[in-house]
Amino acid sequence: DAGITQSPRHKVTETGTPVTLRCHQTENHRYMYWYRQDPGHGLRLIHYSYGVKDTDKGEVSDGYSVSRSKTEDFLLTLESATSSQTSVYFCAISAGDTGGTDTQYFGPGTRLTVL
Amino acid sequence: AQSVAQPEDQVNVAEGNPLTVKCTYSVSGNPYLFWYVQYPNRGLQFLLKYITGDNLVKGSYGFEAEFNKSQTSFHLKKPSALVSDSALYFCAVRDRYGNNRLAFGKGNQVVVIP
Numbered sequence: 001d002a003g004i005t006q007s008p009r010h011k012v013t014e015t016g017t018p019v020t021l022r023c024h025q026t027e028n029h030r031y032m033y034w035y036r037q038d039p040g041h042g043l044r045l046i047h048y049s050y051g052v053k054d055t056d057k058g059e060v061s062d063g064y065s066v067s068r069s070k071t072e073d074f075l076l077t078l079e080s081a082t083s084s085q086t087s088v089y090f091c092a093i094s095a096g097d098t099g100g101t102d103t104q105y106f107g108p109g110t111r112l113t114v115l
Numbered sequence: 116a117q118s119v120a121q122p123e124d125q126v127n128v129a130e131g132n133p134l135t136v137k138c139t140y141s142v143s144g145n146p147y148l149f150w151y152v153q154y155p156n157r158g159l160q161f162l163l164k165y166i167t168g169d170n171l172v173k174g175s176y177g178f179e180a181e182f183n184k185s186q187t188s189f190h191l192k193k194p195s196a197l198v199s200d201s202a203l204y205f206c207a208v209r210d211r212y213g214n215n216r217l218a219f220g221k222g223n224q225v226v227v228i229p
Contacts, residue, residue, distance in 0.1 A: 031215055042221040101166045106158035
């Protein structure tokens with residue numbers, strides 16, 4: 001999985017609680033991404049980062065925030081989890097230095113269940 | 116906005132037969148196109164990509180894909196399917212003038228029957 005780890009790998013939480021997912025990379029890649037995967041929807045981009053402290057919204061960003069204080073770490077926070085945020089969350093990285101031709105590489109995923 | 120359509124939810128194929136997974140795309144301008152595979156309880160693995168040049172792209176595990184600009188398609192193919200090819204396949208597209216975002220299709224489940 002291209003030097004990408006995600007933690008935790010599984011989490012069960014209750015509605016209304018805050019949740020933070022961590023993505024850690026050892027590739028020194030510039031770009032990092034958070035996606036969610038749901039049946040019938042494929043992968044949808046939540047947020048992405050193009051450098052330390054530089055982030056932008058994806059297509060399904062409501063209810064999520066992110067932070068990137070170091071090149072290697074990208075955190076995804078659900079401020080107050082809801083059942084609709086039950087999903088599998090994937091982190092991805094890309095070098096971002098080839099005019100958009102670079103490949104995104106994915107982590108192993110985190111399965112989040114919100115009860 | 117860029118988008119991808121994968122029209123078939125599931126593709127069933129007998130082992131040893133040719134495998135085709137269909138993908139059509141929509142972007143403004145020329146596209147960058149990608150195929151990924153996902154095995155159960157795993158992350159997505161990169162198979163191949165089209166950037167420019169030869170319309171036939173060869174990738175990992177014997178897969179190839181053909182870029183057809185007039186039909187806005189990028190179908191994934193394998194001449195002889197293996198049972199181990201059973202997985203979920205995703206097509207993705209990025210336009211050349213936007214940011215680094217990829218738009219993914221909904222995925223195709225491939226079932227190779229022994």
